[in-house]
Amino acid sequence: MGLLSWGxxxxxxxxxxxxxxxxxxxxxxxxxxxxxxxxxxxxYGDCALNENILYTKTYNNFLAFDEISGTLTCQAGVLLSxxxxxxxxxxxxxxxxxxxxxxxxxxxxxxxxxxxxxxTEGCFSECVEEFDIMLPxxxxxxxxxxxxxxxxxxxxxxxTGVILAAKISLKKINSxxxxxxxxKTKSLQETFEAFENYKEMPYSVAWIDCLAxxxxxxxxxxxxxxxxxxxxxxxxxKKKLSIPFNxxxxxxxxxxxxxxxxLYYAKAKDGVSKQKVDIDTFFYPxxxxxxxxxxxxxxxxxxxxxxxxxxxxxxxxKKILRKISASGKGSFxxxxxxxxxxxxxxxxxxxxxxxxxxxxxxxxxxxxxxxTLDEVVLRCGGRIYLTKDVRVSCETFEKGxxxxxxxxxxxxxxxxxxKLNSLQSKRIKI
Amino acid sequence: xxxxxxxxxxxxxxxxVARIYAKNGYNLYLAARECGSLEDLKNDIEIRSGVEVELKxxxxxxxxxxxxxxSSLKKxxxxxxxxxxxxxxQKAAQKEWSETLQMINVNYTGAISILNIVxxxxxxxxxxxxxxxSSVAGDRGRKANYIYGSAKAGFSAYLxxxxxxLHESGVQVLTVKPGFVNTKMTEGLDLPQxxxxxxxxxxxxxxxxxxxxxxxxxxxxxxxxxxLIIKHIPEFIFKKMSI
Numbered sequence: 001m002g003l004l005s006w007g008x009x010x011x012x013x014x015x016x017x018x019x020x021x022x023x024x025x026x027x028x029x030x031x032x033x034x035x036x037x038x039x040x041x042x043x044y045g046d047c048a049l050n051e052n053i054l055y056t057k058t059y060n061n062f063l064a065f066d067e068i069s070g071t072l073t074c075q076a077g078v079l080l081s082x083x084x085x086x087x088x089x090x091x092x093x094x095x096x097x098x099x100x101x102x103x104x105x106x107x108x109x110x111x112x113x114x115x116x117x118x119x120t121e122g123c124f125s126e127c128v129e130e131f132d133i134m135l136p137x138x139x140x141x142x143x144x145x146x147x148x149x150x151x152x153x154x155x156x157x158x159x160t161g162v163i164l165a166a167k168i169s170l171k172k173i174n175s176x177x178x179x180x181x182x183x184k185t186k187s188l189q190e191t192f193e194a195f196e197n198y199k200e201m202p203y204s205v206a207w208i209d210c211l212a213x214x215x216x217x218x219x220x221x222x223x224x225x226x227x228x229x230x231x232x233x234x235x236x237x238k239k240k241l242s243i244p245f246n247x248x249x250x251x252x253x254x255x256x257x258x259x260x261x262x263l264y265y266a267k268a269k270d271g272v273s274k275q276k277v278d279i280d281t282f283f284y285p286x287x288x289x290x291x292x293x294x295x296x297x298x299x300x301x302x303x304x305x306x307x308x309x310x311x312x313x314x315x316x317x318k319k320i321l322r323k324i325s326a327s328g329k330g331s332f333x334x335x336x337x338x339x340x341x342x343x344x345x346x347x348x349x350x351x352x353x354x355x356x357x358x359x360x361x362x363x364x365x366x367x368x369x370x371x372t373l374d375e376v377v378l379r380c381g382g383r384i385y386l387t388k389d390v391r392v393s394c395e396t397f398e399k400g401x402x403x404x405x406x407x408x409x410x411x412x413x414x415x416x417x418x419k420l421n422s423l424q425s426k427r428i429k430i
Numbered sequence: 431x432x433x434x435x436x437x438x439x440x441x442x443x444x445x446x447v448a449r450i451y452a453k454n455g456y457n458l459y460l461a462a463r464e465c466g467s468l469e470d471l472k473n474d475i476e477i478r479s480g481v482e483v484e485l486k487x488x489x490x491x492x493x494x495x496x497x498x499x500x501s502s503l504k505k506x507x508x509x510x511x512x513x514x515x516x517x518x519x520q521k522a523a524q525k526e527w528s529e530t531l532q533m534i535n536v537n538y539t540g541a542i543s544i545l546n547i548v549x550x551x552x553x554x555x556x557x558x559x560x561x562x563x564s565s566v567a568g569d570r571g572r573k574a575n576y577i578y579g580s581a582k583a584g585f586s587a588y589l590x591x592x593x594x595x596l597h598e599s600g601v602q603v604l605t606v607k608p609g610f611v612n613t614k615m616t617e618g619l620d621l622p623q624x625x626x627x628x629x630x631x632x633x634x635x636x637x638x639x640x641x642x643x644x645x646x647x648x649x650x651x652x653x654x655x656x657x658l659i660i661k662h663i664p665e666f667i668f669k670k671m672s673i
Contacts, residue, residue, distance in 0.1 A: 018617055058442075061474040085453065086478045 003053055006293050007044040007390060008246075009300025009362045010423070015052050019059040019077065025162060026138045028054070029419065036422040037158040039107030040079060042100055044303045045390030046423035047157050048107075054162060056106055062086070063165060070170040071129060076106030076163045081237060081287075083170075088235035088279065092170040093227075095127035099205075099335075101284050106163040111387040112155035112348040116203040116283070119340040123348055125154035131166035136419035140164065152410050155348035157386055159411060159420045159430060173227050176235040178203070178282040180225035180275045184268050188218020188318055195338045195354075198224045203282070208334040209265050210324050210358060217321045220336060221268050225282060238280050242290035246298040300362045304370055305385040307339060307355035312380035317356060319376050324358065327369050331358035346407040347430075349385045357388065367391050386424065397428040404430070431481070433457040435507040437488065437544060438514025442613040443563065445471055446633030447511060452479035454637070459503060461488035490514050490540030491532075500547050509640070510548045511561040512541050517615055523577045530577050537581035542588055549592055552601045559602040561640055562589045566607045566648065569657045572673060593645060604639055605646045608632050609653035625652065 002014040017028055017035075028035075035052035060077035070092050072083065080094060081101040087093070098113040107113075109131060112123045130144045133153060141161075143149045153160045183198070185191045191206060198204055201224040208220045286292055293301065308316045317336075324331070335357045342351040349355075360366050374396045377384065383400025384392045398404055408430065411417040424430070434451045436444050439460035448458055452475045460468050465485040472483040488499055516536035518529040545560060552558035567575050568582030586605055593603035610616065610626040627635075627650045639647040648654035663671070 018614075020614070061470050062477040063473070065477045082478070 003038060003041060003049070003055070005045055005047075005049055005390075006042050007300050007302050007362075008293060008296075008298065009302065009390060010046060010049070011300075012049060012051070012423070014050065016055050017052070018055045019162070022134065022140065022164065025054075025134055025164075029134065029136060029138055029162070032419065034419060034421050036420060036425075037106065037110070037162050039077065039104030039110075040102055042103045042107070043111065044301075044388045046427070047111075047386055047389070047425075049423045050421060056162070057104060059164070060104075070172060071167055072170060073165060073167045074105060075165050076104060076109075076131075078105050079103065080105070080108065084235070084279070085237060087170060088173070088176055089233050091173055091233055093173045093279070095169060095171045096121055096124045097283055098124075099284065100287055102287060105166050105168065106158075109154055109163055109166060110156060110158040112343075112345055113387070114339070114350050116205045116337070118350055119199060119204070119338050120202050122340060123154070123343055123345070123350060125150075125343065125345060125348070127168050127170075128154065129167040129169060132164040133161040134164055135161045136415050148410065151345045152347075152407055155345040156407070157347065157422065157425065157430070159422070159425055160414070160416050161420070173233075175228040175230045175232050176279050177228040177230060177232055177276050178225040178279065179228050180223055180277050180282060182268055182273050182275065183222040183224070184220075184265075184270055184272075185222065186219050187215060188314065188321070191218050191220045191222065191336065192314055194220075194222045198222070199338065202226050204338060206336040207265075208321070208336050208356070210321065210331045210334045212321075213325055217318065217325060219265070221265060223282075225277075228276060235279065238288060243292060243294045246294045296359070296361045301359055302362060302366075302390045303357055303359050303388040304373065305349075305355060305357035305388045306373070306377045306382050307349060307351055307385070308353050308377065308380045308382040309351060310353040312382070313354040316376055316380035316382065317354065320356070320373050323369070323373060323376070329360055329363075329366060329369060331360060334358045346403040346410075347386065347401055349383065349387070351383070353382070355385070357385075389424065392428065394428045431455055431457055432508035433459060433482075433503075433505050435459040435461060435486075435503065435510045437461050437490065437510065437512045437541075439465070439468060439471075441513050441515065441615075442629040443608070443611065443632050444511075444513040446629040447513060447636055448483075449475060449478065450630075450633045450637045452481045452483070455479075455481065456508075457482040457484075457505075459484050459486050459507060461486040461499070463487070463489050490544065491535045493540065493543040496544045496547055500544070500551070506551065506555070506558075508557070509559040509561065510545070511563070511636075512545065513563045514541060515563065515565070515615075517575070517578050520573075520575045520577060533578050534581045537578065538584045538588075541585055545588070545592065549596060549601075553596055553599045556599045557601065559604065559640060560589075560592065560596075561604045561606060561636060562586075563606045563608065563636075564589065566609050566653050566657050569607070570661050570668075574673075602640070602643055604636075604644055606632075606636055606639070607646070607648050607653065607657075609648070609650060609656070625650065625656075 035054050036050040037054045037056050038048045057077040059075045061075045063073040065072050097115045108124045112125050114123045132142050134140050183194045185194055204224040206220040206222040212219050337355050339350045378399050434456045436448055439462045465487050468485050475483050516533055523529040564586045565582040567579035568586045571579050589605040610621045612628050632649050635649040
């Protein structure tokens with residue numbers, strides 16, 4: 001048995017070493033021939049898998065907190081959920097958070113994650129003031145914005161070294177609640193208009209019904225919101241339900257996905273409605289169901305997430321949604337998001353435009369379908385998100401990331417390409 | 431706010447037990463040998479939860495220091511949690527008496543030495559709770575680890591008797607029997623994932639069981655079923671088995 005990624009595919013055996021001290025890590029790095037750091041296993045594909053895994057969640061002390069500026073220094077294995085448990089009640093929240101709080105700080109940096117507020121706040125690296133990283137030669141460097149090591153490491157998929165600790169700045173809040181507005185649209189055109197109308201709102205995300213056909217393609221529920229100002233900071237993370245075993249593979253057939261999408265879409269009121277919801281409901285709806293990845297069965301699943309530049313987004317999305325709809329390989333989840341400006345990091349995913357994320361059960365014919373979607377993405381000048389990926393070709397990947405050669409050169413110069421590798425880095429020759 | 435005393439605070443399970451009690455507002459005494467190395471954890475917990483954490487030097491095998499140790503606590507703790515444990519290789523312990531003795535002393539004699547003192551105090555006060563972390567290995571002796579297991583069996587029997595004695599005084603005694611846990615102690619072993627808990631899962635189970643007044647806790651809970659089966663295998667079959 002080995003550690004799995006969130007998609008439970010591929011399954012490989014691995015040797016695990018748990019990070020407990022810098023000293024022990026120094027010895028490990030010196031002796032290891034090739035390994036990859038692993039956080040909480042929430043990346044979907046093979047970016048944190050290899051035969052040798054450095055398990056970092058055991059390295060999770062809080063180191064310092066400045067009550068005035070709201071900067072927290074902690075070791076890399078701390079989960080975002082642990083930060084929320086301690087700080088929401090004291091009036092602090094993450095400046096940038098992805099759709100799960102069950103990832104480590106180290107993982108957040110390595111994937112340069114983003115959230116519902118990318119169009120206003122950018123990626124996770126924006127809130128990282130500095131971090132300590134152990135390089136393959138055992139040297140520990142503190143690195144700041146502006147350093148090449150910073151640009152390579154944020155979004156660098158753990159391939160530049162082992163992040164040990166980070167100093168991140170938190171955001172002041174005066175409530176654990178979000179005033180949410182839900183907009184129900186009937187077509188892709190309406191969805192785009194809604195995004196534009198609400199782009200001043202700090203948080204936004206849309207759930208797309210992928211099985212809609214013809215004129216209804218792209219209909220969605222757009223949820224936008226901002227923190228309330230009601231001084232209610234009484235936050236306790238909810239007890240979660242859990243899925244105790246892998247569902248048999250027939251459980252998630254076309255019909256059940258259709259039913260789910262219908263229910264979700266149908267439950268929202270027509271037009272515009274307003275709700276007050278808490279942090280967990282707004283930011284982390286799926287965390288409420290532990291191990292939800294098991295509903296796809298033991299064969300596993302993947303998430304296909306791509307982004308298209310703004311000018312190409314409408315036509316590109318239409319084409320892709322049509323292809324998915326025609327294939328009948330419906331996705332349990334399809335999330336559409338508007339993004340702000342691209343940053344300088346070599347391999348960060350976001351660029352100004354729209355991204356769509358869809359889950360697919362691993363099955364015959366899937367990768368062929370995804371290859372045809374890749375072609376549309378490339379023609380539109382888009383790219384694929386490495387944190388979700390398990391199958392993209394080297395060629396497709398390279399075309400999407402123009403700074404890849406800089407990243408490769410940086411890895412070579414610092415002997416990172418010998419020590420640090422994942423199945424993904426080898427597949428797409430990073 | 432009430433304080434909790436954690437004995438054997440250096441272990442992975444103890445670290446998570448400390449964090450969860452702190453998260454729920456309890457101040458902590460963390461007791462261990464060479465407790466200076468716990469400064470990082472003290473700092474971590476103070477930032478996370480804003481409670482008071484005091485480190486206490488404590489050697490579970492220096493029995494004659496236990497009385498003085500307990501009376502040196504500034505405030506009587508509301509609860510005492512014994513997490514100390516020592517597991518040597520079974521084969522090494524069969525050959526080396528010192529290893530066997532160390533397992534008996536840490537897992538049984540030392541734990542009982544300190545808990546006798548705590549129990550007398552709590553009985554007099556008619557309040558408090560005691561949590562002892564024993565092991566499923568104490569439920570039945572197996573060739574793979576019966577020396578460790580027999581010390582834990584002794585500890586489990588002690589806790590059972592103590593619970594019986596203190597029931598009248600309203601003092602709760604909780605016996606914890608973890609199965610496989612991913613810790614420093616088990617690093618490198620190929621444990622079956624479905625039966626293996628993380629230290630934070632164990633800590634959460636302990637906290638919930640203690641708060642709801644439970645007597646015996648298996649963690650993960652599936653171990654209750656496994657051990658029920660193992661305990662009921664007839665001896666003439668069991669002696670031939672390798673499990």
